Amino acid sequence: MEAFRVIEVKQSIFENNDRKADELRKELKQKKNFLLNLMSSPGAGKTTTLTKTIANLKDEFRIGVMEADIDSDVDAQIIALTGVKTIQLHTGGMCHLDADMTKQGLDNLGIDDVDLTILENVGNLVCPAEFDTGASKNAMILSVPEGHDKPLKYPLIFTVCDALIINKIDVLPYFDFNLEKVKEYAYMRNPDLKIFPVSAKTGEGIEKWCDWLRSQVIDWNGFTAR
Amino acid sequence: MHEMAIMETVVDIVVEQAKLADAKKVTGVKLRIGELRDIIDSLMEKCFCFMARNTVADEARLEIEKVPFVIKCNQCSCECHEHISNYASMICKNCKSSDIRMISGNEFFIEEIELI
Numbered sequence: 001m002e003a004f005r006v007i008e009v010k011q012s013i014f015e016n017n018d019r020k021a022d023e024l025r026k027e028l029k030q031k032k033n034f035l036l037n038l039m040s041s042p043g044a045g046k047t048t049t050l051t052k053t054i055a056n057l058k059d060e061f062r063i064g065v066m067e068a069d070i071d072s073d074v075d076a077q078i079i080a081l082t083g084v085k086t087i088q089l090h091t092g093g094m095c096h097l098d099a100d101m102t103k104q105g106l107d108n109l110g111i112d113d114v115d116l117t118i119l120e121n122v123g124n125l126v127c128p129a130e131f132d133t134g135a136s137k138n139a140m141i142l143s144v145p146e147g148h149d150k151p152l153k154y155p156l157i158f159t160v161c162d163a164l165i166i167n168k169i170d171v172l173p174y175f176d177f178n179l180e181k182v183k184e185y186a187y188m189r190n191p192d193l194k195i196f197p198v199s200a201k202t203g204e205g206i207e208k209w210c211d212w213l214r215s216q217v218i219d220w221n222g223f224t225a226r
Numbered sequence: 227m228h229e230m231a232i233m234e235t236v237v238d239i240v241v242e243q244a245k246l247a248d249a250k251k252v253t254g255v256k257l258r259i260g261e262l263r264d265i266i267d268s269l270m271e272k273c274f275c276f277m278a279r280n281t282v283a284d285e286a287r288l289e290i291e292k293v294p295f296v297i298k299c300n301q302c303s304c305e306c307h308e309h310i311s312n313y314a315s316m317i318c319k320n321c322k323s324s325d326i327r328m329i330s331g332n333e334f335f336i337e338e339i340e341l342i
Contacts, residue, residue: 003342004253004340004341004342005247005249005340005341005342006338006339006340006341007243007247007338007339007341008337008338009239009243009335009336009337009338009339010335010336010337010338011239011243011335011336012334012335013232013235013236013239013257013334013335013336014235014334016235017235094231095228096228096231098231126228126264127228127231127264129264130228130232130263130264131228131231154264155262156262156263156264159262159316187317187324188315188316188317189315189316190316191316191317191324192324
């Protein structure tokens, strides 16, 4: 009879991705490019929030956008109208982006003439949270119609994000969405989270969100806005 | 949904380790996964079977050991154990401080591999 052997491996399954993400972060720091990984469920308003953010910051930073979707280029077309550099990434059914795919996207976008790159991740609150993309900071959008219980239902994404945008506050009167409850639940998951209630449609709150993003870009790139 | 992508990495590592150990066959793989990870065990097993086909790990048994979510408070030294379904909280239940450190719950490891 053949003998069984047991070898202790103790190797992290994310080790490879985490290493590539760290390498990418180092490269971005060196090239003075801030990468924001923006996550949310489908329909939370990533693209609309992004167009408002771009309008607010495009005179100060050279901006690039990577739109990740399973198919189509509808988002990239909308972003391209703002005049910033845009590419559409097709994940071909994949539910998230990893560090490798992000790096490929950045190489295709070309970041030598960009100060701030925004990655609009695939609309999903589960899978993107598991994979470090190599971004400088992670942010997520939760919209009012989704309900204030989401930090309880999808814990991981709230723990990996630095900022939480609560979008569509213009429709608060029509939903049983409790702004104080969502803050309480989100802080429970992540006491350091920065929370920004906004309406991408009316522009309410966008300035405060952009102030935070601006300070992060300046910190990372080590320069003052133009 | 991302179980397949994770399993691809698991099988890659297992195949590489088996090669290094000069093994004929992998008969078992043990994973250690923290409760904070959004993973469906039964789906992990199906993905493992699928990804391991035609490799040295074909038909190997997959074992998943769950690691509980535990935080320790830096202020009052209280250790909080709270299962994910009871809302894993990053705030100390005893003194309500957010100055905590996570002891476990985020693991995602290949613990050991059984080979012939």
